[in-house]
Amino acid sequence: MQQETLSKELLELIKKNIEENKQNNVISFLKKAKEYSSFVKNETNIMVVSHLDADGLTSAAIILKTLQREGIIYNLRVVQTVDQKVVDELKNVSEKKIIFVDIGSGQLELIKQLEDKEILILDHHEPSVKDYGGILHYNPHDFDLDGSNEISGAGTTYFYSRMLNEKNTDLAYLAIIGAIGDVQEHNGFIGLNKIILDEAVQSGKLKVKKGVKLFGAQTKNIVSLLTYNQDLALKGITGSEQAVINFLKELNIQYEEEGRIKKYIDLKEEERQRLISAMIIKRSHLENPNEIIGYYYSLTEEKRGSPLKDAREYATLLNACGRMDAASIGIAACMGNEEMKRKAIAVQKEYKRAIGQAINWYKQNKNTEKIKNEGKYIIIDGRNIIKAEIIGTLASIVSRMEEIKENTFIISIADADEENYKVSIRIKGEQNNYDLRSIMTKIAEKSNSQAGGHTNAAGALVPKKNIEEFLKAIKKIMEEI
Ligand SMILES: [Mn+2]
Known part of the structure; x- marks a missing residue:
């Protein structure tokens, strides 16, 4: 294999970060990018289509x-999915x-219809067909590299x-x-992501630190941070503001200053x-x-205390924008x-407000026509509201509420567009007994609906005219489980 097209530094990073038996795959993967670089050379106008989530938005930023x-x-077009429309x-x-970018590999049959266009796909999802026709397809799967854990859409776009x-x-920090x-x-990255991380650090844009992984350390006051983060699972403390305050007082932590509660980053080191x-x-x-100790990734050029300082918070903010x-x-x-950074922060605030309102609505309408508790499952009917x-976020929050019994399915409905409803399914508790995607597929089959998602969070698009059949199918399948 010719290796002289890759720089010495890059080859060293491959040696350092990639298992020996995969190094050649990575080299071929990177060379493929080089081969495809002619796609943008000598061109004046290009259309970019990207996915809507944080990975999609960072992919778009890198390519633009x-x-x-x-x-x-x-x-630019940003889409939730690539469909016929x-x-x-x-x-x-x-x-x-x-x-x-970050989309396309799963929709190759549809994209093949664009016969008059020249297409380049930069994606990490599993390809839906083997034959790419005339499409230039750049994807780690084609090199037997793991696209679900080792590299994202933004990472694939970055290598290109x-x-x-x-x-x-x-641009590595964006990936x-x-x-x-x-x-x-x-607790760190593996595979190709490790090469990207090294380059992000080398570029001076990102710093990796080991410490406590407290989501909101930069932005939230310490009392709400400790009260509402369920993942921290502090026994006898999580969920109760008063317990958090007592905990901080016992530890002799000055959590208040001039009547304002401090952020984690403003506490003294000791x-x-x-x-x-x-x-x-x-x-x-x-x-x-010990799991709360880990790595955090800090953007060197962002201000301390900004939601853009910590890469985790940045990703959350981008999801909210989407x-x-x-x-x-x-x-x-x-x-x-910079102006758009300020706007993005405002958008996230609005998103949080909308989530807060949705939670209040849920609390006020519990056990009514709108939110029916059927024992095994709860249906949240958010149509028109x-x-x-x-x-989907509301369903996830409800699925983590303490008052909900373990293994309860949370099913939610909302208007997707003129013709369709969007339905989400989640489950309370450690989810290892059920595959929510296959459950949703079974329900959807009976009402001409389209299901998708993962084992622990799935959904469906249901034609409005078929909703009654869909609701019947929920009941039937839930009884069978
Ligand atoms: Mn992705």
Whole structure:
């Protein structure tokens, strides 16, 4: 194999971070990017299509920044999915070339319809067909590399971009935010993501620190941070504000200043140490009480205390932008636009407000026609009331409420568009007994609906005219389980 097309530094990073038996796969993967770089050379106009979540938005930011640096004029579409409607619209755009990022590999049959276009797909989802036709397909799966844990859509886009021009290594930190958004960080990264992390650190844009992983350390007051983070599972403390305050007082932590509650980052170093040790003790009923210690990823150019400082919080903010119809604000923020950063932060605030309202609505309507508790399952009927973008999150929050019995299914309904409802399914508790995606598929089969998702969070798009059949199918399948 010819290796001289990869720089010495890059080969060293591969040696350092990739298992020996996969190193050649990685080399081929990177060379493929180089081979495809002619796609953007000598081109003036390109259409970009990206997915709506944090990984999709960071993918879009990386490719747009790359095109901008090449002097290419671009257009952007951000989509939840690629369906017939999207493909029909793309048939009519003026650009001859289209790049799909973090989406496309699962919709190859549909994309093949774009015969008049030249297509490049940069994605990490499993390809839906083996034959790509004339489509340029760049995907780790084709090199026997793991696309679900080792590299995200943003990572795939990043490698394309940095192989095109090494100057683009300054975008590596965006691929780390994307990977975190796709839940690929588990006490560090593995595989290709590790190469990206090294380049992000080398570029000076990102710092990795070991410490306590407290979501909201930069932005939340310490009392609500400790009260509402269920993952911390502090025995006798989580969920009760008063218990948190007593806990802090016992530890002699000055959590207040001039009547305002401090953030974690504003506590004194020795107070933080005391707090962490005490938290680990309060977690001793768990298998891994130490799990709150891990890595955090801090963006060097963002201000301390900003929601954009911590890569985890950044990813959450981007997800909120995607859900609030503000994808382009999130992308522009990732591209470095300061005004858009401020706007993205405002969008997230609005999103949180909408979630808060949805929770209040849930509490006020419990055990009414709108929220029926059927024992084994609860149906939250948010039609005309809760936005489709919020309903899945509401179902997830309800599925973590203490008052809900273990193994209760939470099913929620909202308007998706004129013709369809969006239905989500979640389950309370450690989810290892049921595959929610296959349950949803069974329910959907009987009412001409489309199901999708994962084992622990699934959903369906149900034609409004078929909703009665769908509700009957829920009842039937739930009784059978
Ligand atoms: Mn992704």
